[in-house]
Amino acid sequence: MYFVDRLVIAMTAAAFAPAASLAQEAPLKIGVVTFLSGPAASPFGVPARNAAEIMVEMLNGTKVPAPYAARGFGGAALQMQLVDESGPATTQVTEFRNLAQRDNVDMVIGYVSSGNCLAVAPVAEELKKLTVFFDCGTPRIFEEKSYKYVFRTASTATMDSVGAALYVKELKAGKIKSIAGVNQNYAWGQDSWVDFEASMKQLTPGVQVATSQMPKLFAGQYNAEISTVLGAKADVVHSSFWDGDLEAFILQAGPRGLFKRSTVILTTGETAMYKLAEHIPDGVVIGARGPYGPYAPDNELNRWFSKTFADRYGVPPNYAAYQMAQAILGTKAAWEKAQSANGGNRPSTDQAIAAFERLTFESPAGKVEMVIGAGHQAITETAYGVSKLVKGKMTVANVKRYPATMVNPPDGVKAADWIANGFKK
Amino acid sequence: MKIVNVTHGSFYALGAYAAASITGALLARGMPPSLSYAVLLGSALLVSVIVAPLIERGILRFMYAKDEVVILLITYALFLILEDVIKMIWGVNPYFIAEPYGLLGSFDVLDLTYPYYNLILVGVAIACGAGLAWMLGSTRTGKLLVAVIHDTEVSRAMGINVDRMYLYTFTFGSLLAAIGGAFTAPTVSVVPALGVEVIVLSFAVVVIGGLGSLPGAALGAVMVGLVRSAAIHYLPQAELFVIYLVMAMVLAFRPRGLFSIAEARKI
Numbered sequence: 100m101y102f103v104d105r106l107v108i109a110m111t112a113a114a115f116a117p118a119a120s121l122a123q124e125a126p127l128k129i130g131v132v133t134f135l136s137g138p139a140a141s142p143f144g145v146p147a148r149n150a151a152e153i154m155v156e157m158l159n160g161t162k163v164p165a166p167y168a169a170r171g172f173g174g175a176a177l178q179m180q181l182v183d184e185s186g187p188a189t190t191q192v193t194e195f196r197n198l199a200q201r202d203n204v205d206m207v208i209g210y211v212s213s214g215n216c217l218a219v220a221p222v223a224e225e226l227k228k229l230t231v232f233f234d235c236g237t238p239r240i241f242e243e244k245s246y247k248y249v250f251r252t253a254s255t256a257t258m259d260s261v262g263a264a265l266y267v268k269e270l271k272a273g274k275i276k277s278i279a280g281v282n283q284n285y286a287w288g289q290d291s292w293v294d295f296e297a298s299m300k301q302l303t304p305g306v307q308v309a310t311s312q313m314p315k316l317f318a319g320q321y322n323a324e325i326s327t328v329l330g331a332k333a334d335v336v337h338s339s340f341w342d343g344d345l346e347a348f349i350l351q352a353g354p355r356g357l358f359k360r361s362t363v364i365l366t367t368g369e370t371a372m373y374k375l376a377e378h379i380p381d382g383v384v385i386g387a388r389g390p391y392g393p394y395a396p397d398n399e400l401n402r403w404f405s406k407t408f409a410d411r412y413g414v415p416p417n418y419a420a421y422q423m424a425q426a427i428l429g430t431k432a433a434w435e436k437a438q439s440a441n442g443g444n445r446p447s448t449d450q451a452i453a454a455f456e457r458l459t460f461e462s463p464a465g466k467v468e469m470v471i472g473a474g475h476q477a478i479t480e481t482a483y484g485v486s487k488l489v490k491g492k493m494t495v496a497n498v499k500r501y502p503a504t505m506v507n508p509p510d511g512v513k514a515a516d517w518i519a520n521g522f523k524k
Numbered sequence: 525m526k527i528v529n530v531t532h533g534s535f536y537a538l539g540a541y542a543a544a545s546i547t548g549a550l551l552a553r554g555m556p557p558s559l560s561y562a563v564l565l566g567s568a569l570l571v572s573v574i575v576a577p578l579i580e581r582g583i584l585r586f587m588y589a590k591d592e593v594v595i596l597l598i599t600y601a602l603f604l605i606l607e608d609v610i611k612m613i614w615g616v617n618p619y620f621i622a623e624p625y626g627l628l629g630s631f632d633v634l635d636l637t638y639p640y641y642n643l644i645l646v647g648v649a650i651a652c653g654a655g656l657a658w659m660l661g662s663t664r665t666g667k668l669l670v671a672v673i674h675d676t677e678v679s680r681a682m683g684i685n686v687d688r689m690y691l692y693t694f695t696f697g698s699l700l701a702a703i704g705g706a707f708t709a710p711t712v713s714v715v716p717a718l719g720v721e722v723i724v725l726s727f728a729v730v731v732i733g734g735l736g737s738l739p740g741a742a743l744g745a746v747m748v749g750l751v752r753s754a755a756i757h758y759l760p761q762a763e764l765f766v767i768y769l770v771m772a773m774v775l776a777f778r779p780r781g782l783f784s785i786a787e788a789r790k791i
Binding site (some may be wrong): 111135136138144156170182312314318319323327329342343344353375377378401 | 715
């Protein structure tokens with residue numbers, strides 16, 4: 100009898116509960132897009148998916164440390180819908196339309212490939228769907244157009260290239276007469292090299308470009324490029340290779356003596372440094388596309404995230420995993436700020452966007468500021484170091500950190516112009 | 525066999541995956557690294573002997589009567605299926621076996637350093653090409669195969685077991701592709717879609733040389749390799765374009781490739 104009474108009371112209470120309260124408890128659907136197959140799956144896509152799964156589960160279970168202890172986003176549980184990013188950009192545009200129009204997700208978080216980000220951004224704008232890019236690096240997205248519905252919570256490739264130039268100049272004490280590049284022939288590789296070359300010319304006047312190699316994406320074989328770079332005898336070799344291309348390049352360049360002849364910068368080297376520890380000699384400049392992995396700060400969020408990830412998956416989170424966690428936490432921070440401004444009720448997309456613009460939030464990688472790209476593009480500090488094998492385990496040594504404003508252009512200034520003007524604020 | 529066999533890309537990838545996983549496992553169990561070259565060859569033999577007959581007997585033999593374009597599409601479909609099969613078996617994580625690549629050390633040519641392993645690759649390629657040419661031109665099996673390719677019906681009437689010849693030929697061709705993948709594996713990161721790049725480049729090579737011509741394929745491979753290397757060295761921007769420029773120029777003057785085989789017209 101007692102049970103029946105309670106049931107009647109509960110049903111009555113539910114029937115008369117305010118509509119807003121019901122809406123508050125309805126789950127939020129998030130489309131998560133990352134590589135689940137293809138060459139980019141292993142280094143980026145799968146770690147990012149793993150990070151997304153952890154974040155959704157832990158946020159729903161209120162197990163994330165402060166300031167993200169609230170359930171889901173503002174009390175609403177999260178439902179994740181995974182989509183594979185592999186395939187041409189046209190496929191990604193179709194998949195995005197499916198997420199927005201067929202599956203009716205509340206927002207989309209995703210995209211590793213710069214080409215896919217460039218293709219999806221205008222469609223997100225057309226469909227008025229809040230879209231957060233978590234990884235892709237090309238600075239062109241917010242330099243060439245302005246978007247209302249699109250945000251990016253990771254820094255652009257400009258930060259990686261400027262940081263690499265600053266680091267290598269200091270490392271080589273200015274003794275750099277020539278540089279060379281081996282980068283993939285698409286938006287990411289081209290933008291990375293252009294920014295690095297321009298930065299080196301600013302920081303080391305008179306430096307010569309010995310050669311710039313742009314092999315096809317996923318070519319896999321680089322012996323001819325390595326021969327040319329070896330023959331060019333450059334003091335510094337820059338590469339923004341990633342995935343299997345990066346791993347193949349390391350495996351092929353090592354026995355051919357490239358690491359001995361030149362100081363090699365691998366701007367995404369962190370994704371390969373543990374797997375290929377035996378094949379990366381000491382002294383290779385290792386980047387992690389920001390303060391991620393071995394460069395992540397010692398804060399509570401990072402300690403929680405790296406331990407939770409490593410306990411579940413048996414490996415430490417790489418930078419793609421950090422960036423996915425960063426995107427989810429940034430969106431949560433914006434959502435809850437908007438909800439708070441909306442009297443505790445679920446915010447509209449426009450209210451969430453208003454809260455996201457120029458937001459500053461904490462992530463496992465430290466402070467993230469959405470201050471460029473008219474408040475839609477994040478900047479963070481970055482760090483570089485050199486590889487050092489210690490007791491069979493790969494570590495980074497001689498680590499230097501660069502503040503966000505030192506390695507990212509100011510708002511409204513194109514990266515190329517900022518570098519060409521001597522990094523003036 | 526008059527088949528433009530796209531599944532060769534899959535056998536290249538299968539050879540690479542089998543070599544990387546088997547060699548890696550044996551090295552981890554204490555196998556002397558010097559034996560790894562034999563294991564690479566054995567791995568290629570293992571996958572081709574198992575998979576190729578399954579495909580030939582299970583699918584292709586029912587298709588020989590169809591148009592060559594249909595068979596091309598069927599092999600392309602098989603290529604896509606095998607890509608997913610590879611992911612199901614080996615997952616999406618890369619495999620490495622760099623030990624055979626660095627084991628023999630390096631040598632210098634002027635200012636450039638090359639691993640001795642690159643010489644092994646050249647040696648294996650020459651041995652495979654020369655062995656195939658010898659087999660086709662100087663052995664009974666090779667001559668029977670040439671007869672089967674030339675005219676299946678007459679060959680069958682003359683008492684040749686055509687079905688068996690098809691099986692042997694498909695398996696042997698697949699073995700050569702798997703050897704290519706197995707011996708390339710130590711120099712690359714073995715990842716999904718490994719076969720895609722190879723099959724596109726291989727198609728350019730055989731089209732330049734002339735479909736069905738062994739000397740043509742050899743010459744096409746040397747031309748593509750040299751032209752691509754020269755472009756990388758002197759004009760890197762043209763690297764991707766130059767291979768297809770050569771192909772277009774060759775086809776403009778010799779539409780059936782450099783070593784196209786004259787075909788007798790059947791009346």
